[in-house]
Amino acid sequence: MSGFVNAISFSAIFVWCGFQSGNTVQLAIAVARNWEGTNEGFSISDKQALASLTTFVFGSLLARSGEVLFPPKSRGWLWLGTLLQALLTMASAIASWKSGQGYPGISDDRFSVGPAWSDPVSYLTLIFMSMSMGFQGIMSIRLKTNSGATLPLTTTWVELCGAEALFRVHKLDTPRDQRMLGIASVFIGVLAGRALVFALGSSGALGVGAGIRVLIAFSWIFVPSSKDWCRGNSDREKLDMDSSSPSV
Numbered sequence: 001m002s003g004f005v006n007a008i009s010f011s012a013i014f015v016w017c018g019f020q021s022g023n024t025v026q027l028a029i030a031v032a033r034n035w036e037g038t039n040e041g042f043s044i045s046d047k048q049a050l051a052s053l054t055t056f057v058f059g060s061l062l063a064r065s066g067e068v069l070f071p072p073k074s075r076g077w078l079w080l081g082t083l084l085q086a087l088l089t090m091a092s093a094i095a096s097w098k099s100g101q102g103y104p105g106i107s108d109d110r111f112s113v114g115p116a117w118s119d120p121v122s123y124l125t126l127i128f129m130s131m132s133m134g135f136q137g138i139m140s141i142r143l144k145t146n147s148g149a150t151l152p153l154t155t156t157w158v159e160l161c162g163a164e165a166l167f168r169v170h171k172l173d174t175p176r177d178q179r180m181l182g183i184a185s186v187f188i189g190v191l192a193g194r195a196l197v198f199a200l201g202s203s204g205a206l207g208v209g210a211g212i213r214v215l216i217a218f219s220w221i222f223v224p225s226s227k228d229w230c231r232g233n234s235d236r237e238k239l240d241m242d243s244s245s246p247s248v
Contacts, residue, residue, distance in 0.1 A: 001136060002153075003189025005089070005129055012105045013115035013199050015048045018133035019125060019153065020056055023049040035134050044118060051123055052130040059088070059134025072142040073074065078220040081139050085132045086213035091205035092128035095121055104203030117202075125202070132213075156182055 002018050009017040015020050031047040042050070063081060070077035095100035099121035107116040117125060157178050160166065165173035196205035 001085075001190065001209065001216075002133070003191075004193040004209055004212070005093070005133060005189075005206075007190040007193030008105070008197055008202055008209070009052070009129055011194055012107060012117050012202055013048050013126070014045060014107070015052050015126065017052050017129040018137070019244045020053055022048045027053065044115060048115065048117075048123070048126055051125055056130040056134040056137075057125045059131030060138045061134075062131070063138035066113075067142075072139070075220055075223075078139065078223075079217050081135065082213055082217035082220065085135050086210045086217060088128045088132035088135065089213055090210040091204055092125045092132070093136070093203045093210060094200075095124035095128060096203035096206055099125065102203035103201030104144060105197050105205070125206075129206070153183065153186060167242035 005018050005019045009015055015026075026046060026049045029051075030042055034041075066077065066081060066084075070080070096105070096117075099117065099119055101117050101119060101122050102125075105116050107114065117123075160176065160179040160183065163173070163179070165171065165176045182246040193205060193209075196208055198210070
């Protein structure tokens with residue numbers, strides 16, 4: 001969902017709701033401009049970046065507070081946490097629809113045209129989106145999978161380039177392949193998000209995103225636990241050893 005949701009916000013206002021490196025740099029540049037004597041103050045894009053960054057952090061802290069009540073890797077928390085992300089995404093879709101700026105929700109010229117979202121209600125769209133991504137970020141790092149680090153995508157690229165099995169294309173390598181799948185999922189998500197914004201507008205695309213997150217939430221029911229996974233691997237290894245041993 002990282003690529004999908006970020007494509008919607010960037011297409012409208014040139015702000016990443018989930019990739020906070022760019023927003024942090026943008027805010028630092030906005031502060032530096034005040035030292036140049038231009039007296040431009042914070043532009044609307046700077047304010048939107050600030051709103052995204054602060055609410056992303058708030059969403060992350062909200063996810064951490066949920067871990068007080070539920071084990072972070074428990075099936076119940078993964079289900080409930082993903083449903084909460086879906087609710088936040090649906091809230092952003094409703095805010096986008098109520099703002100009247102959800103369609104077409106695309107601005108390809110940040111200077112002469114400006115952002116497609118500019119009224120106070122559209123800020124709620126960005127706020128709910130950023131909160132959902134912060135929530136997702138905490139839950140993904142708790143799982144500690146190689147494909148889960150799609151928010152710090154630069155780190156994933158570096159880890160992929162540094163993988164020992166990078167050029168061993170004739171052999172499967174779980175860490176390398178999972179990172180490649182993570183990067184590919186972001187790319188495909190961006191394509192899908194942008195296409196849906198073009199066809200349905202921001203509110204429609206966010207509504208689809210909320211539905212996808214609901215499906216993801218219920219998919220956790222069918223994901224095997226780590227104990228079942230380890231037991232299955234040991235059983236397969238035992239079968240392989242039995243089949244490879246010579247018969248008497």
